[in-house]
């Protein structure tokens with residue numbers, strides 16, 4: 001068993017340390033036998049898994065979640081599911097919680113399952129041609145699942161697809177693509193997992209002619225000069241940390257309102273967890289005083305419209321700025337938002353960006369489990 005769990009750790013590390021697959025605490029991974037499932041705890045970083053991040057669950061107990069009727073009240077349902085997941089754990093001496101995607105892992109009858117949110121794959125899955133192109137490129141091999149709210153609803157939809165696939169092809173899908181979310185890759189062989197991930201990336205890359213240009217731009221002196229003032233503006237309630245990033249790709253989307261439009265909403269639940277769903281863009285250039293004025297006005301309007309301080313500020317020609325009350329998080333927020341921009345860029349190869357809709361966004365914003373994951377990741 002130790003060997004298999006070590007292999008799972010290696011696989012998790014391989015994808016968890018590659019920002020093209022997983023940023024921060026995104027994704028999850030598992031290994032199973034007939035009786036037990038080992039899965040990464042909610043909020044753990046796949047790139048640096050600790051022994052305590054792998055939770056062991058009884059598959060007999062997990063199976064009960066599949067047929068139970070949790071009712072239609074989303075909040076109560078997710079709370080009950082969460083409790084049932086926790087009580088499926090064999091070890092009760094931990095305050096860690098199994099990933100909300102545990103039931104999907106349990107469902108797939110392959111020993112190893114690695115779930116990630118790869119940038120290029122999401123370029124396809126967050127595009128207007130997500131379904132048609134995924135089916136065209138991966139056809140019979142894969143299962144495509146249209147967007148669902150994460151948690152039990154998503155599980156039920158994946159279950160429906162997997163059972164139909166199983167009936168038809170007498171085996172489980174090794175590739176499951178989920179719109180505006182990411183991919184599940186499963187196999188009994190760890191080598192095959194690696195081969196499948198490489199094949200998926202190659203197949204999608206063959207369709208790509210528009211690539212993000214991430215050639216570095218030096219950070220403009222102007223933005224450094226205005227930073228202390230901006231920090232004052234966002235630190236009215238408590239001291240905030242800020243970080244700036246700029247490169248050709250970021251700058252290209254800050255040229256005007258209609259380009260900003262293409263990066264103005266979240267593509268995936270993970271983006272909302274880290275960066276929220278609205279971002280402040282200031283289309284003013286050259287004059288520092290004018291930029292500061294626009295930011296001050298923009299911040300006021302933003303807060304009165306959406307009720308929170310933006311985590312991402314975007315200033316024409318100067319780049320993006322993260323705002324966070326946690327220093328370590330200011331870098332992760334930039335990574336996640338940069339990923340959003342790359343996804344938007346890749347989606348141009350597949351008919352352009354397809355954002356989550358307002359109802360889907362609201363569901364995530366109100367979802368307690370996601371808040372918990374954010375809190376856990378902050379402590380790591």
Ligand SMILES: [Zn+2]
Nearest residue numbers: 027115181182
């Ligand atoms: Zn996911």
